[in-house]
Amino acid sequence: MSFAAKPYLRSVTIDPAADADPDDYPFSIPAVRELGVLEPHPDVTFFVGENGAGKSTVLEAIAVALDMPAEGGTRNVLREQQEVSPLHRCLKLVKGFKRPRYSYFLRAESLFNVFTYLDSLPGNPEPSLHLRSHGEAFMDVLQGFSGDGIYLLDEPEAALSPNRQLAALAVIDRLVKQGAQFIIATHSPILLAYPRAKILLFDETGISHVDYEDTEHYAVTRDFLNHYPRRLQQLLDDAD
Template identity: 80%
Template sequence: MPPLTAKPYLRSVQIDPHADIDPQRYPFTIPAVRDLGVLEPHPDVTFFVGENGAGKSTVLEAIAVALGLPAEGGTKNVYRPQQQEVSPLQHVLKVTKGWRWPRDSYFLRAESLFNVFTYLDELPGGGPSLHLRSHGEAFMDVMLRFRGDGFYLLDEPEAALSPNRQLAALTVIDGLVKQGAQFIIATHSPILLAYPRAKILSFDGTGIAEISYEDTEHYAVTRDFLNHYPRRLEQLLGEDD
């Protein structure tokens, strides 16, 4: 019998209807942000997908900061006075939590992981430096520290992971989900997107819509290329006679 949990820890996210929004100001110029609506995460895993600039990482970051996590990543205990600039979206988000918040939470983003590792190295008694490991190994090491009954936001984790490590990450995610964890993941990886107990939200120029795995561009483009790569290379590289 599966354990009784308080999931979903995060039940919904929306822009406060009473907030004064300037549609000409970033990030509200992004259609998926401006028309966020009521976003209801899956109790287990929610994926944000879309082209670069579609707003998925912007929304993920705003959720993390609105929940008290640092913009550059880490737990609530990570404090760096020189944090990267954050969009104003966090100030107008209305988040609805479940009846109990998890014991553990973490915002993991590939682009600023170096800064977080440097901060951890400067703490007394922090253990071996994560800088002594490869980016992918360090990334996996952080994930292996996650616990069940946790809430985790991951921003493009595949940037640090080989295909084999992405498969390993799926196993880690599944094990944590079965112990009560909830994930929201912004990704371009067709491997990660294949996780079955998930909701996939597509960010594009019309807003946000739930789609199936097979309907994602990531799946379709990857499958087409792998099945027809000689022909696709001829077309892409101008070697078609």
């Protein structure tokens, strides 16, 4: 395929005409309120930040604005969805000239419910993904993606061992080279190491670009692994 087709999603902004009260959730979150112009990388974009910083909220809103279900899955997953924030109604998306053939919103926390829904469909010929471990089923879904698609992943490392995270990187790279675009919210220093990516930090000042080795995920993990006896002693002594 032509890589000029990417990115499928070029930018995300808050619509100036949207009725967004800065004191109401989710606009009370600094990174949402100061969203500005979010321009995903044509290949891979990572959202990073502390819990509650807004990365999953923004990812979910983008997914719903792209007609994907809030609970996860493809556009064809038609079931009663979990409650979502109103952010998706306030987003203005600028898309590429070519519409992707495939899309998937994959969130680890609700993957079980999506698999149960798929099992309930009449005539579903596939073996149940419930027969696999969480990590195996997650990898099965990832390996089933096509190059001509946009994929949003919410904290995929929750289902994956370190070795599986490395395997996931290889799959993501293969799909990117075939034309896929990924937006991934993660805490994983392994996934963040992907070389062709934009890392966006969500914090109290808004959203900013950060290099891999400047992320807290890299710095804390490297420091702990290099000095773990001392760090454990400091941590546990402080706890006492």
